[in-house]
Amino acid sequence: MTEIDDRALAKINLFDSLTPEEVEKLQRRSAWRRFVPNEQILDRMSANQEVFFVVEGAVRVVNYSLTGREVAYATVRAGGYFGELAAIDGEPRSASVVATEDCLLIKLPPNVFIELLQSYPQISLEVMRRLTQIVRRCDNRIMDLSTLTAIRRVYIELLRLCEPDAASPGDFVIRPLPTHSDIAARASTTRETVGRVIGQLAGDEIVERKPRTLFIRDRDRLELLAETIDLERDEELAR
Numbered sequence: 176m177t178e179i180d181d182r183a184l185a186k187i188n189l190f191d192s193l194t195p196e197e198v199e200k201l202q203r204r205s206a207w208r209r210f211v212p213n214e215q216i217l218d219r220m221s222a223n224q225e226v227f228f229v230v231e232g233a234v235r236v237v238n239y240s241l242t243g244r245e246v247a248y249a250t251v252r253a254g255g256y257f258g259e260l261a262a263i264d265g266e267p268r269s270a271s272v273v274a275t276e277d278c279l280l281i282k283l284p285p286n287v288f289i290e291l292l293q294s295y296p297q298i299s300l301e302v303m304r305r306l307t308q309i310v311r312r313c314d315n316r317i318m319d320l321s322t323l324t325a326i327r328r329v330y331i332e333l334l335r336l337c338e339p340d341a342a343s344p345g346d347f348v349i350r351p352l353p354t355h356s357d358i359a360a361r362a363s364t365t366r367e368t369v370g371r372v373i374g375q376l377a378g379d380e381i382v383e384r385k386p387r388t389l390f391i392r393d394r395d396r397l398e399l400l401a402e403t404i405d406l407e408r409d410e411e412l413a414r
Contacts, residue, residue, distance in 0.1 A: 210274040217272040224285040232278030247360035325364035330401035347391035
């Protein structure tokens with residue numbers, strides 16, 4: 176590790192329960208690497224079993240359909256980690272991972288990660304909680320794909336992405352706003368559909384677009400649209 180990275184692992188949320196000495200010892204058994212935007216970090220079905228920790232930047236966990244369309248599973252930001260499934264079960268990677276911005280990643284060999292789980296119950300519990308969250312998200316996604324139109328999936332994805340706007344109490348905001356392609360990958364639709372949906376919402380004054388930002392001006396109406404079946408509106412936006 177270079178001097179600038181001497182405390183890098185201390186920035187990872189999973190290791191909050193470790194002492195500085197334990198973090199330092201763990202870091203000596205790790206390696207690090209930088210990635211640039213859109214650089215492939217992991218390939219689906221590869222045999223690599225290392226666990227990666229995001230110190231700086233963000234990555235996108237994705238898969239691809241038979242026609243090549245990207246399906247986004249999750250975004251992992253600084254403080255998070257990915258790759259634990261292969262380290263735990265020894266199977267090939269279940270998804271690909273791509274850098275969405277400049278990233279600094281630290282990686283641990285699978286045997287070191289397993290030692291952590293065996294030696295520190297708090298870390299094991301946190302990993303189990305994360306895996307439980309993944310299962311719940313998958314359940315919700317299967318339900319969405321089975322029961323919702325593409326238009327309503329976009330509404331729901333915008334609701335998932337938005338957070339309270341600290342500068343405007345009562346409003347919500349998505350900042351930074353993912354590209355239409357990224358939102359489409361999350362909602363399993365096309366970027367053209369996402370563009371039409373956001374354009375319609377802006378015309379209805381439910382959202383307001385700014386550079387790399389989407390303000391949700393009327394979250395209640397957006398929730399109502401997500402919950403209401405409106406075949407005429409859906410057909411119009413789907414054209």
